Amino acid sequence: MIQLDQVSKRFATPQGQTFTAVEPTSLQIGAGEIHGIIGFSGAGKSTLLRLINLLEVPSGGRVIVDGKDLTALSKTDLRTARRNIGMIFQHFNLLHNRTVAGNVAFALEVAGTPRAQIAARVKECLDIVGLSDKTDSYPSRLSGGQKQRVAIARALASHPQILLCDEPTSALDPYTTRDILEVLADINARLGVTIVIVSHSMSVVRAICDTISVMDAGNIVERIDLADSVVTPVTEVARKLLDDVPTNVNVRRLNALRAAA
Numbered sequence: 001m002i003q004l005d006q007v008s009k010r011f012a013t014p015q016g017q018t019f020t021a022v023e024p025t026s027l028q029i030g031a032g033e034i035h036g037i038i039g040f041s042g043a044g045k046s047t048l049l050r051l052i053n054l055l056e057v058p059s060g061g062r063v064i065v066d067g068k069d070l071t072a073l074s075k076t077d078l079r080t081a082r083r084n085i086g087m088i089f090q091h092f093n094l095l096h097n098r099t100v101a102g103n104v105a106f107a108l109e110v111a112g113t114p115r116a117q118i119a120a121r122v123k124e125c126l127d128i129v130g131l132s133d134k135t136d137s138y139p140s141r142l143s144g145g146q147k148q149r150v151a152i153a154r155a156l157a158s159h160p161q162i163l164l165c166d167e168p169t170s171a172l173d174p175y176t177t178r179d180i181l182e183v184l185a186d187i188n189a190r191l192g193v194t195i196v197i198v199s200h201s202m203s204v205v206r207a208i209c210d211t212i213s214v215m216d217a218g219n220i221v222e223r224i225d226l227a228d229s230v231v232t233p234v235t236e237v238a239r240k241l242l243d244d245v246p247t248n249v250n251v252r253r254l255n256a257l258r259a260a261a
């Protein structure tokens, strides 16, 4: 479904130099798969994700989605191809002056869906994410988890085959995180949507993914297949990520002990 072929991304720095956020990278993600991209801050995860729908234009390489080379499409054809790729973000990015239904409808209006079809599709999408009772609420009246559900409904509005998720649970508590992961897993199972999820949390990607790419300094340094009963990371960065943040340590006390030593 998704094929990145030696894709790279360089940014110009204010000092007039170039910074490589993603080194030439190849990646294949099959239809119906849930794939995680994990790594520490600055590893290049979000940039790699945004290369999939060409939100970031690649500096080199090809992005092939559902058999189409997105890098070779005209602006109009790219706009059409992008309807096949929904996206959600850490901070939801909802329109605050529109209701829940209005937010989902907005995606359809932009896509040129005939007016007569919009209300029915909005209802379908809100049913999928379990938010039918909040249709007329404004985002300010919703919890973080509910906001992310609206964002998911909006992303699904144009029947995409792919859903890109950029840190979708990083602003949520652990219980709501699980809730949102269950919604995503359900969408994958019921609708067959291929999901790519960026996270810095190994527990998040382990909870939902089939396969994981581990990124470090703009490179995919390891691929983990969660179908393997035992996950034995090879690289140092994957081993560190597997440990997650050791939250059972009181870091203030630890610092005090270090200072006293």
Ligand SMILES: Nc1ncnc2c1ncn2[C@@H]1O[C@H](COP(=O)(O)OP(=O)(O)OP(=O)(O)O)[C@@H](O)[C@H]1O
Residues within 6 Å of the ligand: 011, 012, 019, 020, 021, 039, 040, 041, 042, 043, 044, 045, 046, 047, 048, 200
């Ligand atoms: N538009 C941009 N211009 C210049 N540099 C950028 C731009 N976007 C990202 N970068 C740089 O590219 C590198 C990778 O950024 P990216 O956001 O992809 O990392 P990440 O792994 O998603 O990090 P985080 O987990 O903190 O979001 C970083 O050093 C970042 O500063």
